[in-house]
Amino acid sequence: MAYSEKVIDHYEHPRNVGTFGTQKEIKERKDIGVGLVGAPECGDVMQLQIKVDPESGKIEDAKFKCFGCGSAIASSSLATEWLKGRTLEEGESIKNTEIVEELSLPPVKIHCSVLAEDAIKAAIEDYRHKNGIEHD
Amino acid sequence: MNKPIYFDNAATTRCDPRVVEAMLPYFTEKFGNPGSRNHSFGWVAEDAVETARRQVAALLGADRKEVIFTSGATESNNLAIKGAASMYAKAPAGSSGRGHIITAMHEHKAVLDPCKRLQKEGFEVTYLEPPADGVITAEQVAGALRDDTILVTIMWANNEIGTINDVPGIGALCHERGVIFHTDATQWAGKMPVDVNKDNIDLLSMSGHKIYGPKGVGALYVRRRRPRVRLTAIQEGGGQERGMRSGTLNVPGIVGLGAAAALCAEEMEAERERLGAMRRRLETTIIEQLDEVQVNGHPDKRLPHLTNISFGFVEGESLMMACKDIAMSSGSACTSASLEPSYVLKSLGVGDELAHSSLRLSLGRFNTEEEVDFAAGQIVESVRKLRDLSPLYDMHKEGIDITKIEWAAH
Numbered sequence: 001m002a003y004s005e006k007v008i009d010h011y012e013h014p015r016n017v018g019t020f021g022t023q024k025e026i027k028e029r030k031d032i033g034v035g036l037v038g039a040p041e042c043g044d045v046m047q048l049q050i051k052v053d054p055e056s057g058k059i060e061d062a063k064f065k066c067f068g069c070g071s072a073i074a075s076s077s078l079a080t081e082w083l084k085g086r087t088l089e090e091g092e093s094i095k096n097t098e099i100v101e102e103l104s105l106p107p108v109k110i111h112c113s114v115l116a117e118d119a120i121k122a123a124i125e126d127y128r129h130k131n132g133i134e135h136d
Numbered sequence: 137m138n139k140p141i142y143f144d145n146a147a148t149t150r151c152d153p154r155v156v157e158a159m160l161p162y163f164t165e166k167f168g169n170p171g172s173r174n175h176s177f178g179w180v181a182e183d184a185v186e187t188a189r190r191q192v193a194a195l196l197g198a199d200r201k202e203v204i205f206t207s208g209a210t211e212s213n214n215l216a217i218k219g220a221a222s223m224y225a226k227a228p229a230g231s232s233g234r235g236h237i238i239t240a241m242h243e244h245k246a247v248l249d250p251c252k253r254l255q256k257e258g259f260e261v262t263y264l265e266p267p268a269d270g271v272i273t274a275e276q277v278a279g280a281l282r283d284d285t286i287l288v289t290i291m292w293a294n295n296e297i298g299t300i301n302d303v304p305g306i307g308a309l310c311h312e313r314g315v316i317f318h319t320d321a322t323q324w325a326g327k328m329p330v331d332v333n334k335d336n337i338d339l340l341s342m343s344g345h346k347i348y349g350p351k352g353v354g355a356l357y358v359r360r361r362r363p364r365v366r367l368t369a370i371q372e373g374g375g376q377e378r379g380m381r382s383g384t385l386n387v388p389g390i391v392g393l394g395a396a397a398a399l400c401a402e403e404m405e406a407e408r409e410r411l412g413a414m415r416r417r418l419e420t421t422i423i424e425q426l427d428e429v430q431v432n433g434h435p436d437k438r439l440p441h442l443t444n445i446s447f448g449f450v451e452g453e454s455l456m457m458a459c460k461d462i463a464m465s466s467g468s469a470c471t472s473a474s475l476e477p478s479y480v481l482k483s484l485g486v487g488d489e490l491a492h493s494s495l496r497l498s499l500g501r502f503n504t505e506e507e508v509d510f511a512a513g514q515i516v517e518s519v520r521k522l523r524d525l526s527p528l529y530d531m532h533k534e535g536i537d538i539t540k541i542e543w544a545a546h
Contacts, residue, residue, distance in 0.1 A: 011454070011457060014525060017524070017525055022530075022534055023531065023534055023536060024534070036527070037544060038543070038544075039543030040488070040489035040492075040528060040538060041477075041489050041492070041543075042488075043453075043477070046527075047527035065526060066525055066527065067449065067450065067451050067525075067526045067529075068451050069451055069453035069454050070457045072451075072454075073454060
């Protein structure tokens, strides 16, 4: 299958790869929210970490790691780019369809964008949960 | 060295230029129909077809009258399985209890789907579950044989993992019990020696384009003596190929298949040795440089030119994308909506995540050692790059057992 230029660019030069520490360290840190979604047997696992500035409530940094196809890697890479500088509410409003559009994902790869949206939501939820922030 | 490098010879091979050369006159000046009995155009075409029949028969240790030309191995498999089932059925069409067929779960779809069709038409089918090494033995078949078994169809070498089933042993067992034995030898014939008599084979399918011949042509060996195997035709018409396969013969294709078979017979021994050494070099280089790597299938009972390797904690499709200068196959079918990993690897008990991260590399006549070294280097580099990206590899290094995590499967 042919990939779009943007997918290839993100795949070859993924933005914001990494973590803010080991799984154990991250658990202890209240300023970090983690979203781990997907399953190895399905061929996709995304890990998205956001670092939130408690003063402004804005996402000051985001990192990802991804086990998955090129579109999954590109979707999570793009998600980290879009998350930086946003508030939690703004981050939460990112829709998978925007990712599909930006990366020109074909129909068989839409699940990659859904997974990225899930990872964003899970990371924000994890941050809120750690900090006892109620949200509806 | 030209890129991309072609390491997908189990999917198809480049037509040998010597084969193309042999075929060319049969498109233009020698264009006759071998069925035309009353002029020289027909005789010339018929001579060419009979030469090819002899060449294919020689490759198989068969008599030329036992070779039926088809459009490829899929048609050969369909004709062998459906044709034999219909001919040897124990009850007429429309009734149940028409007979029992044995095959295996990791056969090619061109065998499995005809078997499934026959199940709907009143036959019973046993799908043998391969052991972890992928090799079906005569003992396993013996355990499944019944009084009403009419046909056993077991492939010679598996197309995804290259494992070699005990075809001579299974054939001997079938002959002892009076059961027809078919083998799909698409990956075997032309690469490894065949003697249909010593190997106790009644029906054998093969393809032109897997052995450096053209696409759209194949052959079915049909035993004529001890026992004389009869088939009900699927395609009916002009009665060509002893009535088993009607339709004007594909003369240029058949000439190409014959020429390809002759070249394979001639070069088989040297080629096996050369490709086997290259395959070992490829595997050794990769295994030495990477951890969490697994070669799938039996360590020795494998085709010399094919390897199927799983790389832990990386996903197959992205691995293929990273190895952009190598043309090969992935065990993952992530491009389909089903996200199903290879059913062949699954049938061997390879976990879904390792099945998703497997590569099949199949070497062929036109590959060089330089290409092998380049490919091994690119694979190692790509796996390292993707593991740097992989959350699963991080967890593995932290000592977290990823099979113990409750994943939210989607």
